[in-house]
Amino acid sequence: MQKLVEISGFTRIRRIAPISDDTHGGRAKCLQRLIRLEMPVPQTVALSFDVVHSIAAGDLPDLAALLKTFGGHPLVSVRPSSQDPDWGGPGAMLNIGMNDARHTELVASHGEEAANALYLRFVQSFAINVARLDPEMFEIDRGLSRDALQSALDAYETETEEYFPQDPVKQLGEVLRSMARTWGGTTARLLRQAKGAPADAGLGLVVQQMVLGVGPGESGAGVVQFVDPVTGTDKINGRFLGQSQGRDALRATTGAIYLTRDNRGTSLEVKCPELFQTLREFGDLCRVKLREEMQIEFTVENGSLHVLDAVRVNRSSRAGVHIAVALANDGVINRNEAVLRIEPHSLPELLHPQVDPIDKPAAFLQGIAASPGAAAGKIVFSSTAAQAAEARGEPCILVRRETTPDDIRGMHSANGVLTERGGVTSHAAVIARGIGLPCVVGAGDMHLKFKDKTLMTSDGLVLREGDIITLDGTSGEALVGAANMLEPGLGEAFQTLLGWANDACDIKIRANADTPADAQVARNFNAHGIGLCRTEHMFFEEDRLSVMREMIFTDDAADRAAALERLLPMQRADFTELFKIMHGLPVCIRLLDPPLHEFLPSRRSGLRDLAEAMNLPLSDVTRRVESLSEFNPMLGMRGVRLGITVPEIYDMQARAIFEATIEASKGGAPVVPEIMIPLVSAKKEVELVKSRIDAVAAAVRNEMGAEFDYRLGVMVETPRAALRAHDIAQHAAFLSFGTNDLTQMTYGLSRDDAGRFMGDYVKKGVFAEDPFHILDTEGVGELLKIGAERGREARPEIVLSMCGEHGGNPESIAFCRAAGFDYVSCSPYRVPVARLAAAHLALKLNVSR
Numbered sequence: 001m002q003k004l005v006e007i008s009g010f011t012r013i014r015r016i017a018p019i020s021d022d023t024h025g026g027r028a029k030c031l032q033r034l035i036r037l038e039m040p041v042p043q044t045v046a047l048s049f050d051v052v053h054s055i056a057a058g059d060l061p062d063l064a065a066l067l068k069t070f071g072g073h074p075l076v077s078v079r080p081s082s083q084d085p086d087w088g089g090p091g092a093m094l095n096i097g098m099n100d101a102r103h104t105e106l107v108a109s110h111g112e113e114a115a116n117a118l119y120l121r122f123v124q125s126f127a128i129n130v131a132r133l134d135p136e137m138f139e140i141d142r143g144l145s146r147d148a149l150q151s152a153l154d155a156y157e158t159e160t161e162e163y164f165p166q167d168p169v170k171q172l173g174e175v176l177r178s179m180a181r182t183w184g185g186t187t188a189r190l191l192r193q194a195k196g197a198p199a200d201a202g203l204g205l206v207v208q209q210m211v212l213g214v215g216p217g218e219s220g221a222g223v224v225q226f227v228d229p230v231t232g233t234d235k236i237n238g239r240f241l242g243q244s245q246g247r248d249a250l251r252a253t254t255g256a257i258y259l260t261r262d263n264r265g266t267s268l269e270v271k272c273p274e275l276f277q278t279l280r281e282f283g284d285l286c287r288v289k290l291r292e293e294m295q296i297e298f299t300v301e302n303g304s305l306h307v308l309d310a311v312r313v314n315r316s317s318r319a320g321v322h323i324a325v326a327l328a329n330d331g332v333i334n335r336n337e338a339v340l341r342i343e344p345h346s347l348p349e350l351l352h353p354q355v356d357p358i359d360k361p362a363a364f365l366q367g368i369a370a371s372p373g374a375a376a377g378k379i380v381f382s383s384t385a386a387q388a389a390e391a392r393g394e395p396c397i398l399v400r401r402e403t404t405p406d407d408i409r410g411m412h413s414a415n416g417v418l419t420e421r422g423g424v425t426s427h428a429a430v431i432a433r434g435i436g437l438p439c440v441v442g443a444g445d446m447h448l449k450f451k452d453k454t455l456m457t458s459d460g461l462v463l464r465e466g467d468i469i470t471l472d473g474t475s476g477e478a479l480v481g482a483a484n485m486l487e488p489g490l491g492e493a494f495q496t497l498l499g500w501a502n503d504a505c506d507i508k509i510r511a512n513a514d515t516p517a518d519a520q521v522a523r524n525f526n527a528h529g530i531g532l533c534r535t536e537h538m539f540f541e542e543d544r545l546s547v548m549r550e551m552i553f554t555d556d557a558a559d560r561a562a563a564l565e566r567l568l569p570m571q572r573a574d575f576t577e578l579f580k581i582m583h584g585l586p587v588c589i590r591l592l593d594p595p596l597h598e599f600l601p602s603r604r605s606g607l608r609d610l611a612e613a614m615n616l617p618l619s620d621v622t623r624r625v626e627s628l629s630e631f632n633p634m635l636g637m638r639g640v641r642l643g644i645t646v647p648e649i650y651d652m653q654a655r656a657i658f659e660a661t662i663e664a665s666k667g668g669a670p671v672v673p674e675i676m677i678p679l680v681s682a683k684k685e686v687e688l689v690k691s692r693i694d695a696v697a698a699a700v701r702n703e704m705g706a707e708f709d710y711r712l713g714v715m716v717e718t719p720r721a722a723l724r725a726h727d728i729a730q731h732a733a734f735l736s737f738g739t740n741d742l743t744q745m746t747y748g749l750s751r752d753d754a755g756r757f758m759g760d761y762v763k764k765g766v767f768a769e770d771p772f773h774i775l776d777t778e779g780v781g782e783l784l785k786i787g788a789e790r791g792r793e794a795r796p797e798i799v800l801s802m803c804g805e806h807g808g809n810p811e812s813i814a815f816c817r818a819a820g821f822d823y824v825s826c827s828p829y830r831v832p833v834a835r836l837a838a839a840h841l842a843l844k845l846n847v848s849r
């Protein structure tokens with residue numbers, strides 16, 4: 001009877017043997033599955049995580065016994081077998097057992113070149129990877145001659161003052177020890193931790209009989225996969241280096257047999273149809289039984305096929321989605337598993353163009369990756385230049401110190417935005433994410449000279465207006481010249497997967513959308529409504545901006561009323577359109593919340609335009625602008641403070657919302673708008689605004705003879721609002737946590753300036769992450785929990801949500817779900833990421849139950 005237990009620290013992999021991913025690693029387990037599928041896998045022995053751990057500590061298993069299982073003259077390979085194959089491991093070592101005696105035998109049996117090649121490769125990799133000798137010493141440029149082999153052996157001897165080890169047991173011991181120790185080293189640990197491995201992840205090793213793929217009959221070595229790794233569609237893709245007696249298997253290119261039908265050379269399908277057919281069958285078997293698209297590594301020796309290994313096909317995000325959906329459609333996996341196989345973080349790669357990593361140009365600048373995607377274009381330094389470039393049909397990248405509402409039109413015309421200042425919640429970042437524009441902010445290493453229209457980096461590189469650069473908003477880099485791009489992959493498979501994710505979600509995902517275009521994107525991604533419409537963003541169009549400025553600027557009630565009168569129809573039309581696009585889905589409109597400076601003209605031309613519009617001397621306008629300027633506008637006359645001191649603004653907005661509600665409800669389901677009050681810190685603020693809005697509602701009902709409902713809610717974005725949520729909730733149907741401002745105020749960190757030192761802070765470990773990017777669950781999160789708890793205590797049916805930029809982050813969504821929030825709201829292009837992340841959370845919870 002076969003012994004199934006581990007003998008002397010190793011286990012021979014057979015159909016039945018105690019091998020698992022958790023004890024021996026994914027590769028060992030996969031090889032066992034291939035054996036169970038009756039594939040011709042050469043004899044393989046597995047070493048468990050525990051054994052490899054002991055090897056690292058200097059305690060070797062009985063290697064003589066291990067090698068004996070491979071017969072009299074063992075020639076073996078060793079490969080890593082980590083728990084998750086994506087965590088990597090030390091490189092494979094081949095041809096262990098090669099020595100002078102074996103070389104002589106092989107010269108006789110397989111020819112001089114083949115024997116030299118096998119021995120030389122082993123000496124080289126042993127010297128470099130095990131003895132840690134300088135690789136340059138082993139770059140021997142004398143082909144596969146005996147001389148070359150001798151030089152390598154001599155170099156080894158000179159450097160180590162020892163003969164190259166001849167005893168296979170010693171060779172194997174050294175290889176195993178080296179691989180075990182490499183895995184325990186800091187570099188390997190950090191690398192695998194970056195891929196999600198725990199710090200103490202184990203390594204298994206597999207020792208496998210070498211099959212040389214050299215012989216008088218059809219021989220060679222190859223790999224094959226049956227999908228396209230870029231698109232995920234069916235495609236036979238591989239390489240087979242054929243070998244005939246006396247030729248070098250490792251070097252041969254002429255006469256190579258390609259598996260790709262459209263490649264050079266003869267197709268294996270034509271040359272060896274039976275072999276090809278068997279490989280196809282193995283591919284299908286892997287797909288169905290291992291439930292994955294696998295790449296098969298194989299050797300052919302005198303016409304007989306050996307399967308050395310099978311690994312998951314390395315794939316792009318787009319291919320990942322295609323493969324998962326195809327497997328589910330074919331019934332190989334179920335839909336939930338398909339959803340779980342796609343990492344939410346990988347989706348931005350599908351949603352936006354990306355820089356092709358092959359031939360990527362050099363980066364000249366690194367900033368904060370604020371909005372994903374990539375674009376190439378000519379540098380422009382002003383919004384006017386961006387608009388002119390668009391008119392000429394020339395793609396451009398808008399480069400600014402930071403952006404203001406004056407730049408919105410330029411941002412719409414540009415293909416990407418690069419700013420010197422700002423962080424992930426700065427104006428440029430928020431707007432760019434909203435419109436799906438690649439954006440890099442906080443690139444402090446550039447010196448801008450607007451007068452000369454130049455950009456200079458600290459390395460002395462000078463770029464001028466018109467020079468072409470590529471902006472990579474996914475990595476935060478700016479690159480010289482125009483990079484090759486990979487186009488987004490929103491195909492049928494993507495839509496199907498999102499539909500399945502939607503079915504699994506148990507928290508709603510809304511979008512932050514301010515314009516009809518945003519709302520349309522949100523609808524296309526099946527958002528559950530609009531969670532935040534920042535109304536100040538509706539005033540950035542040139543004609544509206546000047547009316548808005550007049551309204552803010554004037555201190556005369558009649559003039560203000562006149563300006564508001566002009567704004568009312570514009571707002572009414574905006575809201576009607578949003579309600580219509582959203583088709584009865586909830587739309588949450590935030591009353592005006594501009595930091596005032598965003599609306600004040602900063603340039604001389606803007607001041608002059610305002611003076612003209614208001615028919616005032618320039619000096620009056622300049623004085624008034626100065627008097628409205630604030631030292632700290634983000635903590636100044638913003639949000640509800642504006643609504644309390646100049647209540648006519650919110651009156652106008654409420655009226656526009658209600659009139660649009662009546663208009664959009666005609667002939668369809670009644671619209672129930674949600675109105676949100678920003679930057680609240682006291683209950684009294686809510687009471688004052690609520691009584692005025694109720695009055696406007698009553699007036700509109702009366703005037704128009706129509707009924708409608710609405711919900712009034714509060715944006716919780718000051719620490720005090722979170723702490724006093726029980727008071728505030730008495731007047732609020734919903735609380736929406738604005739984590740951008742809440743983070744700013746909890747930390748006392750400026751959203752716009754933190755980018756300057758955030759990099760250093762994260763690098764030095766002061767903050768684990770940029771808290772504007774990843775929700776600080778300890779501090780800001782505590783305020784969210786307190787706010788939610790107290791709000792619910794006062795009003796159990798209250799609707800809770802998060803609408804800060806964190807809303808689209810998988811980590812924040814986990815937090816919100818756990819805290820029992822009803823929905824999160826994020827920029828429209830983040831909706832698919834958020835949806836998938838929410839589905840993962842729900843499905844993983846179900847699996848663990």
Ligand code: PEP
Nearest residue numbers: 717738739740741803804
């Ligand atoms: C917030 O503060 O989280 C928020 C969503 O509002 P804004 O970014 O417009 O201040």
Ligand code: MG
Nearest residue numbers: 717738740741
């Ligand atoms: Mg805010």
